[in-house]
Amino acid sequence: MEKAIEVKGLRKSFKTTEVLKGVDFEVEKGSIFALLGSNGAGKTTIVKILTTLLKQDGGTAAVNGFDVTSKPDFVRQSISLTGQFAAVDEILTGRENLIMIAKLRHLQNPRQVADDLLKRFGLTEAADRRVSTYSGGMRRRLDIAMSLIGKPQVIFLDEPTTGLDPEARIEVWKTVKELADGGTTVFLTTQMLDEAEQLADRIAILHEGRIIVSGTLAELKNLFPPAKVEYVEKQPTLEEIFLAIVGKKEEK
């Protein structure tokens, strides 16, 4: 399988805090990869390095086959980023935001692109209102819509559903699944374990600067001590797996 993202020995420190101490993982083309980790684990830092916004101190990272440090232009041609906080222009309308991005991606028909996305994300009615009047969920939807413009091959979503209500979350999940079905690689970070469980083909857990486990959900479940024979056999939830692994590592 071809790799959409390859990360080897990635290290990054901010002043005295060592955030990434040697991160390794790979993401297959067309798959959904979830990076799990608690607050401050370094998820956003990884996303920023992969999207050419931040330079790593050591190790290598390649996106779509291009090294992020030596070929940042080619990386940027291949990706789009939906940051942790909705990066939309509040003074422009939703439609204007989309048209702006379409123009910056040098597409043929920016208005048509905007119309299509507005419809797809249920924003047609609010299209000509300033984004400052949008609800959090609408902003997030617009934010994600902006990221889809130009059909990038790899999409980075940094905590895409934080602050959304369950309905909006499910909508975002649907979009993510559609993207992956269409061949786009999706890299998402989340703190919500059920999100990773729902969406991801592969899951990696970032803890204390390293990927402590990664694999499919089934593989992760296998890592968990086999359920004891009781009256009912209880399947471990991902949350239990996470807490068990994290707890274990900390005891060392």
Next chain:
Amino acid sequence: MKTTKSYFFSDMGVMLGRSMRHIFRSMDTIITVTLTPIAMMLLFVYVLGGAIQVGTDNYVNYLLPGILLMAIASGIAYTAVRLFYDVQKGIFERFHSMPIARSATLWGHVLTSLVSNAISVVVIILVALIMGFRSSAGVLSWLAVAGILALFTLALTWIAVIPGLTARSVDGASTFSYPLIFLPFISSAFVPTTSMPGPVRAFAENQPVTSIVNAIRSLLARKPVGNDIWISLAWCLGILIVAYIFAMLAYKRKAV
């Protein structure tokens, strides 16, 4: 695959269009940038003007250059604020993760500053005309005035980029402009420097606003400009170069 550089001008055009929309949609920007200097002009001409002796019968003519510089100094504060919000809200990062010429993001703001300040300068001149401003200056002199004002705007804009990129709060991003707005008061903008006490006069006569004001005033009055024009050009270029270097350093630190 086209290189991002080849789209520099079209990208910058999109950026310019965007921030011009910002300007026209936030009324307080327009009010502060044009109405405050106009109010100052009204105050000086109709309230204080009678008591100020400048050795000319048309005080509006005397006042206008300083008022224009004040307007520009307050206008560039908004460049810093707009830049600050772009950084703060992650829009800068969004643009920087896209395949566009990175400097287009910054130049879009700089160009916007030039255009918006040009608009307020024109509005203020129109109001001054109504208040009795007259000039017999020819096209070349007007072009020279426009050139000096553009260079002054550019120099201050690059100063504004520095706090815009590095400030931690909106207030931090805009307060740097207060001393700049204040500079015309300790210059030849409102009263002749000869009326000032020694040390103040020494400062006033050796700071950029005085030579810029004098140069513009002479150009508009069709008087010989003498050295003032070269001194003001040197000031503007000097400030521009130093500010540009520091702004670029701040920018490099923000964007890899």
